[in-house]
Amino acid sequence: LAFSDYTLSIDGNAVTDTALVNGEATAKVTVKNNETTDIGAQLIVASYASDNSLIDVQVSDIATIAGSETTVVYSTASLMVGDDATKVKVFLWDSLDEMTPLKDMKEYIK
Secondary structure (H helix, E strand, C coil), X not given: CEECCCEEEECCEECCXXXXXXXXXXXXXXXXXXXCCCEEEEEEEEXXXXXCCEEEEEECCCEEECCCCEEEEEEEEXXXXXXXXXXXXXXXXXXXXXXXXXXXXXXXXX
């Protein structure tokens, strides 16, 4: 498998590691399946409080990526960043059932 970097945008504006703001967030990653068999991929966007407690989780549908195909996997989440939510983590797993990471997690901090 080959992957692009994660991208996170809020209301159409790219997010840097320290510029989280309130708004409708979209996380994306491009996955290229170099294998001959199909794979599943699910993108998870989770927001956390300063004490690392989980506030909210949004997940994409499972994308089935056929062998030798490239697909963009994305998820949207409404972020209310402030006193409560101080960081967002983006994950790419095979599914919520199996929870096998396909790519390292990316963290964005307020």
